[in-house]
Amino acid sequence: MHQLVAISIAWVVLAPALGADSFPLRLEDIRVRDPFIHADPATRTYYLYAQTGNRQAAPRPGPGVAVYRSRDLTNWSAPTLVFQRPVDFWGGEEIWAPEMHRLGEHYYLFVSFNGRAGGRGTQILRADSPAGPFMVFSADANTPPEQRCLDGTPWIESDGSCWLVYCHEWVQIGDGAMRAVRMKPDWSARAGEPIEMFRASQAPWVKPLSNGQTNYVTDGPWLHRTKNGRLLMLWSSFGPGGYTLGLARSEDGYVDGRWTHDPEPLFAGDGGHGMMFRTFEGRLKLVLHQPNSGGRERTRFFEVAEEGERLALRPKPAIAGYLFAHMTKADYGRLHYSLSTNGLHWQRLNGGRRILGDEYWGHPDICRGHDGRFYLAGNIRPNDGLALWVSADLVNWAKLRELRLDVSRVPGYRDNSGNHGAPKIFFDDATHTYLITWHTSRNRRHPLDTEAYWRGQRTLFITSKDLETFSVPQRLFPWEMATIDVIVRREDDRYFAFLKDEAMPAFAWPTGKSIRVATAPGLTGPWSKPGPSISPNFREAPTLIPRPDGLGWYLYTEQYPGVQYTLATAPTLDGPWHGAYIGDYSVPPDARHGCMIPLGQAEFDALLTAYGGR
Structure with a gap:
């Protein structure tokens, strides 16, 4: 070291x-x-x-x-x-x-x-x-x-x-x-x-210092003329996420011209x-x-x-490795880390211990946001709301906010008594929008009909531009099919929703219980009906990472019962998906439901420094 x-x-x-x-x-x-x-x-x-x-x-x-x-x-x-x-x-x-x-x-x-x-x-x-x-x-x-x-x-x-x-x-x-x-x-x-x-106060993203007075900081000017002649200035101050890099522009094209400010900062990751x-x-x-x-x-x-x-x-830095943020079978609902250099072979970090102690609860899902920071989705126990966390380096996390979700106005839902399970967060750089999905059942748990709760699962969503204000909850898919564990990704100009078909009865072979894919021209739809299964039966918790060789994608899914992660690969999100030989990859055997993300060199090194030697 x-x-x-x-x-x-x-x-x-x-x-x-x-x-x-x-x-x-x-x-x-x-x-x-x-x-x-x-x-x-x-x-x-x-x-x-x-x-x-x-x-x-x-x-x-x-x-x-x-x-x-x-x-x-x-x-x-x-x-x-x-x-x-x-x-x-x-x-x-x-x-x-x-x-x-x-x-x-x-x-x-x-x-x-x-x-x-x-x-x-x-x-x-x-x-x-x-x-x-x-x-x-x-x-x-x-x-x-x-x-x-x-x-x-x-x-x-x-x-x-x-x-x-x-x-x-x-x-x-x-x-x-x-x-x-x-x-x-x-x-x-x-x-x-x-x-x-x-x-400084003229920029809409700038916040005053928290020193009991109304003081605003100007730091670090850097001027740049674009290829089409526009004069820009990078400069820094403090915003909601800490130290922030903003962008100003001369409307007249000269230093002594009239300067205006872009409403969103260029980088807000402290x-x-x-x-x-x-x-x-x-x-x-x-x-x-x-x-x-x-x-x-x-x-x-x-x-x-x-x-x-x-x-x-640019949204795609060079990949130095991958992080798998997950639960374990013995420590359900808590945050654990595993690390890989190639997306195939994974090693537990932190000696197999929790990352956030008792603070985090949920099925971990992480995205890199508009400001370069990482955002982690979880739950408020007992899953009656969502919690968002933020980190600049995947090591030091702070709770950003808790969200109490009102689904009572979503058609088919009578009240807010249901569990809001497995929230997923995705930042779409094309529309500068966050999409948060989760599943909530329209049916309450019933002692005689144990499958009614799962038959009623539907995927809901909210959107946000800044993770400060949010849209009202809505149904993501228009069709009537039980779905859970939905992740959304974009490739070129199409959006792909990888979902678990939660059809019942639970252990009937024709039912499915597999991973399927729906597509849409926009972030929130309209979504096609899901295609055929792309995984064997009894799979859930899909997670996607780009292959390090640039030749497509790796799709990991959790097999149940008898927990084990399995791997498939495809050249595009559209497929075709092919299962990988079990000897070509290794996932910690106790890992359960989580997400995988690519890492830049700085994040990879920070994780190794913080957790690799323990």
Whole structure:
């Protein structure tokens, strides 16, 4: 297991030659706030800039700014100093948000400092190489001295005018502002008076700080012009999910134009202070730190797509492994984890113990949401409502909310006395909508007719754009067939509902009790009648994962009685589905009803670190 090098490694002042063994670190080893990447085409090297001292697990006075280097964005060198704070420098020990730009013939490092005598500002430093050393070439901060400022970033307009865009902090003005000031062509000093671009409170997603006052934060501006000429700004503040990355746009196409805000943030997973760069292969990437506190800040990468005048995070990161969140036969209704590198062979985590202790109850189902975070569906005991949980890393979970479901107005339901079983949650990135499904019986349990309860099971659903407000419960399928354990997925422009046919009598071979598939053109329908069985009889709890080789899907279903998971595979969700040989896969024998999801490298590593060695 890697150790936190920010604590133990000595700062290397001179950059060593990079041999094959010169990249011992992974991003999980390096605590970084406000990460900045420079892709240097001359050396095909990526530079990660980070402040020293105040970002360490045990803060201590830091000498300045360091850089880590990489050839592949995965393996990184030890840090080397690129700026050492002079003894007589106006800035104190706390250093923030270094970002490095090549502007003309020189390389410029934009760094925010706390002043020794108070205040805060951004200073521009200069060097002849991205590896430094960066030198002071103006005596004072480049932001206005009367303003408490940070996070300065440069922008050059098409007419050649140079601008410094920065944050005027909430600690001085309450409602933080984004401002800009013209600079001299050599970036040595201001060449005009600052202008106000916008205030933090103007963005609809921003929430005030919970400090007893109405204060709003502006952090981390980053400007980007799209292929069709639209000028955009990434910037950060706080939203309902914690630290958040939003998107503003200049309606006039200029820094000093009129700025508006997208109503939904680009990333709301307790991460932010983002910037973008292109890889040497031409892919546009977003980099930010996540989470935002607790000494756990790490650099995160996301693929970005330009869609006309907007940016979108690509929904399919590289698969590093898979998580199986499930119950067990002996510990029914509680959360357990298993992990796989290939989607075929699974290993229990946490020594086979529960993940959330007594806090979680239900048939676990997890999706990755609109903000990059993970959402877990469960029940309120005794299954008379739903519970939603949220996590940035699948390790640290917090209950988001409980939902009391009123099904009394759904045709066929008299009251709310039934169980709301096995809730499933799916985020559809095409419509930016969450779909939550569950099954509730129209019949109460009867001591003489034990199958009446299961004959009455129908699948209900609600939708939400933000998991704060929800639609009223409705029937998902128009046809009369008992269904449970429904999951919905999209492939291309079609939606697929994988369902368990809950027909009765329970153990009659012609009845079915198998997995079937219905399709629809939209997220909530209209749904076709289900097709023929795609599984043997006596299967339930279907869960789907994309194959790691990109050749289709794996479908796991739970066999009962005599609990055992079985596997099928198909090139598309439409099939055809073929059962896998039992010797080609292995699932923990006590695993019951759950869900499987693909993992990025960060989530995979976090799970191994938290639970793999126990």
